[in-house]
Amino acid sequence: MRPRPDDIFVCAFPKSGTTWIQHIVHQLLAMGYVSPMIEGPDAASVEAMESPRILKSHLTYADIPKGGGAKYIYVCRNPKDCLTSFYHHHRTWEHYEFEHGDFDVFFDLFMDGRISFGDYFDHLNSWLESIEKQEENILFLKYEDMLVDLPSAVVQISNFLEGKAAEIVKDEKKLDKIIEASSLASMKMNQNRWFSNIYFQPIHRDKFIRKGGSRDWKNHFSLEQSERMDERFRQRLTASAAGGWWKKEMAWEGGQNENAGEPRMAML
Ligand code: A3P
Numbered sequence: 550m551r552p553r554p555d556d557i558f559v560c561a562f563p564k565s566g567t568t569w570i571q572h573i574v575h576q577l578l579a580m581g582y583v584s585p586m587i588e589g590p591d592a593a594s595v596e597a598m599e600s601p602r603i604l605k606s607h608l609t610y611a612d613i614p615k616g617g618g619a620k621y622i623y624v625c626r627n628p629k630d631c632l633t634s635f636y637h638h639h640r641t642w643e644h645y646e647f648e649h650g651d652f653d654v655f656f657d658l659f660m661d662g663r664i665s666f667g668d669y670f671d672h673l674n675s676w677l678e679s680i681e682k683q684e685e686n687i688l689f690l691k692y693e694d695m696l697v698d699l700p701s702a703v704v705q706i707s708n709f710l711e712g713k714a715a716e717i718v719k720d721e722k723k724l725d726k727i728i729e730a731s732s733l734a735s736m737k738m739n740q741n742r743w744f745s746n747i748y749f750q751p752i753h754r755d756k757f758i759r760k761g762g763s764r765d766w767k768n769h770f771s772l773e774q775s776e777r778m779d780e781r782f783r784q785r786l787t788a789s790a791a792g793g794w795w796k797k798e799m800a801w802e803g804g805q806n807e808n809a810g811e812p813r814m815a816m817l
């Protein structure tokens with residue numbers, strides 16, 4: 550496919566908050582459709598879409614179609630919660646045939662990168678390159694920062710998109726409405742709206758937007774698994790911009806699900 554100057558790509562490793570960002574971008578641009586994942590439809594259907602196109606992708610930075618001035622929003626989430634969320638995702642979608650799958654089995658598959666979209670650390674590292682290269686057309690967000698301060702994230706996204714999106718958030722009422730509609734509670738309602746894909750369908754339609762928050766991994770990981778993930782993090786990310794990220798979210802000490810439910814409205 551050929552990117553266009555006004556394309557907006559919403560990119561992430563699966564289960565990092567992709568739908569959350571899509572929903573915010575849709576509202577900022579007043580788009581009434583679920584943006585397709587470019588790995589799904591053929592190039593011709595993506596070509597037939599009207600501009601500006603909002604396109605979702607789980608591709609790495611190396612693989613994502615680039616050029617033409619398109620904008621990219623990348624959202625990432627700590628690997629322990631990402632793995633946990635992906636485990637539940639596998640139990641929820643028919644095509645994985647993992648409805649009764651075991652957590653320990655999934656843990657090993659994730660650690661070996663033998664899952665859809667491959668290795669978490671390869672993925673994150675490839676996008677971190679964009680920070681090192683100081684690419685101007687990429688906005689890098691952390692899921693956990695959005696949990697703590699959703700209004701700031703919405704404003705940040707709107708400023709990055711510029712134009713109509715940046716104008717909309719100047720109106721306090723419109724901004725409040727977007728924040729409210731982007732809360733976990735609101736997005737849990739009427740979950741059918743998130744399923745545009747005609748090929749793959751969930752077994753449990755109400756569990757796509759599942760629990761939210763961070764540290765749910767504590768309900769699933771053994772101490773040994775937690776230490777294995779910490780070690781992998783050290784090996785793969787210490788030297789990167791993400792080296793100091795997620796200390797609290799990934800520590801063995803601490804609660805079992807923080808920031809779950811309503812994100813705190815730090816600015817309101
Ligand atoms: P959990 O499975 O931990 O609940 P993706 O869209 O990339 O598949 O990511 C899905 C994850 O983002 C799910 O995590 C989902 O609950 C969480 N999520 C989606 N909307 C959210 C919101 N408004 N607030 C907090 N988390 C949200």
